[in-house]
Amino acid sequence: MAESARATITCEQVTALLIDYVAGDLDPTTTLVLEQHVQNCPDCMAFLRTYRESIRLTRTLRYEAIPGELQDRVHAILRQKMTGESR
Amino acid sequence: MLRIVPVASPDEAVSLRLEGQIRGPWVEELRRSCAQALATGRGLTLDMTDVSFIDLDGVALFQSLSDHNVTLLHCSLFVGEQLKGGGVMSTIFSAGRVSRGEDEHLSGMRTADVPPARKENSMVGARGGAESACADMTEQELVQRLQAGDTEAFDTLFRQHFSKVYRQALHLLGTAAEAEEVVQEVFLTVYEKAHTFRGASAFTTWLYRLTVNAALSRLRRRTRRKEIALDDYLPQFRADGHHLVRPVVDWSADLEQCLANAQVQQLLWKAIELLQPLDKAVLVLSDFEDLPNREIGEALGLTVLAVKARLHRARLFLRGQWAVALGHSPA
Numbered sequence: 001m002a003e004s005a006r007a008t009i010t011c012e013q014v015t016a017l018l019i020d021y022v023a024g025d026l027d028p029t030t031t032l033v034l035e036q037h038v039q040n041c042p043d044c045m046a047f048l049r050t051y052r053e054s055i056r057l058t059r060t061l062r063y064e065a066i067p068g069e070l071q072d073r074v075h076a077i078l079r080q081k082m083t084g085e086s087r
Numbered sequence: 088m089l090r091i092v093p094v095a096s097p098d099e100a101v102s103l104r105l106e107g108q109i110r111g112p113w114v115e116e117l118r119r120s121c122a123q124a125l126a127t128g129r130g131l132t133l134d135m136t137d138v139s140f141i142d143l144d145g146v147a148l149f150q151s152l153s154d155h156n157v158t159l160l161h162c163s164l165f166v167g168e169q170l171k172g173g174g175v176m177s178t179i180f181s182a183g184r185v186s187r188g189e190d191e192h193l194s195g196m197r198t199a200d201v202p203p204a205r206k207e208n209s210m211v212g213a214r215g216g217a218e219s220a221c222a223d224m225t226e227q228e229l230v231q232r233l234q235a236g237d238t239e240a241f242d243t244l245f246r247q248h249f250s251k252v253y254r255q256a257l258h259l260l261g262t263a264a265e266a267e268e269v270v271q272e273v274f275l276t277v278y279e280k281a282h283t284f285r286g287a288s289a290f291t292t293w294l295y296r297l298t299v300n301a302a303l304s305r306l307r308r309r310t311r312r313k314e315i316a317l318d319d320y321l322p323q324f325r326a327d328g329h330h331l332v333r334p335v336v337d338w339s340a341d342l343e344q345c346l347a348n349a350q351v352q353q354l355l356w357k358a359i360e361l362l363q364p365l366d367k368a369v370l371v372l373s374d375f376e377d378l379p380n381r382e383i384g385e386a387l388g389l390t391v392l393a394v395k396a397r398l399h400r401a402r403l404f405l406r407g408q409w410a411v412a413l414g415h416s417p418a
Contacts, residue, residue: 010328019399024112043330046337047322053339054406058374059147061355063257071249074267078245078274082238 009037014044018051089113089138091120099223100130100158106137109145118148118377121157126289128226130156138166146170151377154250226290234281241278248291249274251376252298258371259302261356269301288385295378295386299368306364317361320407321400323418332418342409358408362401369394370401 009017014037020026021034038044090106101124109117124131131152141149149159149170162170221229221243232240252273256266276297284293323331342351359367368387372378373394378386380394387394407417 010324011330012324012328015322015324015403016399019395019402022112023115025115043333043335046335046339047330049337049339050335050410051402051406053342054409055374055402056144057342057351057355057409058359058370058402058405059144061258061352061359062147062150062375063254066250066253070253070267071246074249074253074270074274075242075245077271078278081271081275082241082278 009033011037011041011044011047014038014041015047018048021048022052022055089117091117094134100132100156101125101127102132102134104134104137108140108142109138109148110140110142111144114142114144114148117145119379121148121152122377122379122382125155125157126226126291128224128229130158132158132160134160135163135166136161138163141166141170148377227286230281230284230286230290233278234284241274244277244290245274248294251291252294255295255298255371255376256302258375259299259368260305261360265302265305269298269305272301273297292382292385295372295376295382299372299386303364303368306367317400317404320404320411320417322403322407330418332416336410336415338410338413338415341413354408354412355405358405362404365389366397366401369397370405373398374402 014034017026017030017034021031026034038048088107089109090104092104092106094102094104103120103124105117107113121131121133159170221232221237221239224232224240224243226244226247229240229244233244249270253266253270256269256273257263260266260269273294277294284290325331359370362370365387369383369389372383372386373380380391380398383389384391384394389397410417
């Protein structure tokens with residue numbers, strides 16, 4: 001049973017599974033097969049690292065600071081429009 | 088490994104005790120738990136006593152929680168410094184006393200102790216009397232009062248969700264002016280169409296849907312730039328399943344060193360602008376707003392599988408853009 005039963009996976013399949021792998025959504029068996037492949041495949045190891053780094057960098061772009069007066073201004077505009085509307 | 092244990096809370100807030108390390112796939116698990124807790128509208132307390140480590144993704148998660156009614160309790164010095172380095176401490180801890188016991192644990196502060204100016208999304212309104220009647224209501228109660236025409240309920244919902252809506256619109260559209268227009272449009276719709284909200288999904292999901300739809304309609308009206316072949320930036324494979332271009336170069340450690348921060352940001356925003364509007368929306372809601380795929384699907388009218396397919400393709404495209412920027416093959 002050994003060789004034929006042992007799951008194998010190609011680099012293309014690993015790439016397709018990365019979205020679930022980095023989210024921790026793969027089942028344990030598939031995770032094991034994927035990790036075994038990556039550990040023995042420098043190309044996939046490099047691809048995984050660059051994929052993760054790309055996601056991390058994207059997240060650094062998040063806007064955090066919102067001008068304090070903006071909320072009050074928008075609220076005032078909304079109130080004007082609301083009082084001008086009939087429901 | 089991270090254990091997330093609901094515990095009884097002396098106050099209204101949902102309370103979770105975290106044990107272990109906030110890293111890897113457990114960040115997503117924690118994010119889902121926090122989202123579920125916050126959807127109740129009762130606030131969230133996280134007991135960090137037994138948290139020994141938090142990675143960058145975990146720090147990013149806590150950054151995103153900074154605008155919500157979340158309290159962190161008993162962070163160790165080490166974890167506290169990790170959060171502080173990510174800017175989290177400045178929003179959750181900075182406004183009041185932080186005591187250090189002999190065991191060197193930091194005590195967190197409830198947002199109720201934070202000066203009103205910081206509490207954009209708190210249930211305790213910054214305006215005092217007029218909104219105090221709504222201050223302790225659940226989101227469901229506020230929506231019901233809104234549907235009955237209560238403008239104070241509207242004001243409270245507005246203050247609770249303004250930052251999130253504005254930020255989503257800004258991430259999607261890229262300009263403050265358009266983001267402001269979208270915010271007005273969304274909340275006006277909330278006011279006028281509150282009676283159409285049936286409660287089948289969470290109120291926040293309805294808000295996401297309104298925000299994304301308003302942003303998408305603007306994105307689709309924009310003059311299309313010269314079409315680029317997205318496939319040129321995606322990985323390619325041989326018939327036997329190996330990468331087409333080998334070796335695949337690991338540039339993960341080089342990126343920030345090779346490019347100045349402003350360049351990195353500019354490059355990334357330009358790349359994101361090249362995405363199709365719907366792919367961009369999926370990417371923004373996932374990687375900027377940390378929404379789970381199910382909620383993204385509900386907001387955009389997509390299946391979870393479709394969300395994942397678009398997200399993966401968008402991420403691979405951005406990865407390819409980075410590779411090319413550094414002089415490597417995207418394939």
